Amino acid sequence: DIQMTQSPSTLSASVGDRVxxxxxxxxxxxxxxAWYQQKPGKAPKLLIYKASTLESGVPSRFxxxxxxxxxxxxxxxxxxxxxxxxxxxxYNSYLYAFGQGTKLEIK
Amino acid sequence: xxxxxxxGGGVVQPGRSLRLSCAASGVTPSxxxxxxxxxAPGKGLEWLAVISYDGxxxxxxxxxxxxxxxxxxxxxxxxxxxxxxxxxxxxxxxxCARDYGWTGYFNYWGQGTLVTVSS
Numbered sequence: 001d002i003q004m005t006q007s008p009s010t011l012s013a014s015v016g017d018r019v020x021x022x023x024x025x026x027x028x029x030x031x032x033x034a035w036y037q038q039k040p041g042k043a044p045k046l047l048i049y050k051a052s053t054l055e056s057g058v059p060s061r062f063x064x065x066x067x068x069x070x071x072x073x074x075x076x077x078x079x080x081x082x083x084x085x086x087x088x089x090x091y092n093s094y095l096y097a098f099g100q101g102t103k104l105e106i107k
Numbered sequence: 108x109x110x111x112x113x114x115g116g117g118v119v120q121p122g123r124s125l126r127l128s129c130a131a132s133g134v135t136p137s138x139x140x141x142x143x144x145x146x147a148p149g150k151g152l153e154w155l156a157v158i159s160y161d162g163x164x165x166x167x168x169x170x171x172x173x174x175x176x177x178x179x180x181x182x183x184x185x186x187x188x189x190x191x192x193x194x195x196x197x198x199x200x201x202x203c204a205r206d207y208g209w210t211g212y213f214n215y216w217g218q219g220t221l222v223t224v225s226s
């Protein structure tokens with residue numbers, strides 16, 4: 001099975017900062033990677049699919065890149081609404097898997 | 108507008124069974140694969156199972172294979188998760204999630220239903 005590892009687990013940042021979250025796959029998943037945002041008590045929300053395609057309605061300050069085994073989610077200028085937990089998910093095989101999550105906190 | 112509503116959660120004793128439902132509106136069953144994903148308290152997301160639009164294909168995470176069964180009734184626009192031999196480690200919020208066109212990612216999620224396995 002494919003394992004997904006995110007880093008860091010927790011990230012402290014300020015409004016206006018540029019932040020990057022990394023997701024690594026245990027084997028190549030081509031570009032079959034999605035990113036989600038989850039706020040406490042809420043369901044996850046799809047941000048990006050196919051590694052770099054922005055879901056409709058998602059602000060352009062979010063971007064994704066990577067292929068193979070290493071991927072990044074970048075938020076170009078943090079807004080107050082962006083403080084949340086972020087998950088990557090591989091869908092290269094039918095045994096989908098999420099990363100363990102990265103909690104983005106206010107510094 | 109797609110709307111998913113899970114139900115059937117609650118408190119159940121270890122070793123017992125429970126069936127979750129997910130009622131869908133605004134979906135296109137002929138194109139949608141459907142999934143179950145869970146989240147234990149304070150933990151991350153865990154994908155559990157996917158079912159094809161017609162129910163002919165199903166895949167499960169190793170953690171639930173043989174104990175959980177995903178099914179769907181397209182005439183009722185409802186997804187199910189039959190959970191047997193429950194243990195405290197199965198305590199979590201259970202989400203259903205829609206995958207339009209079986210792309211592999213989930214563009215709509217329900218609000219979740221809480222399952223607590225405890226004696």
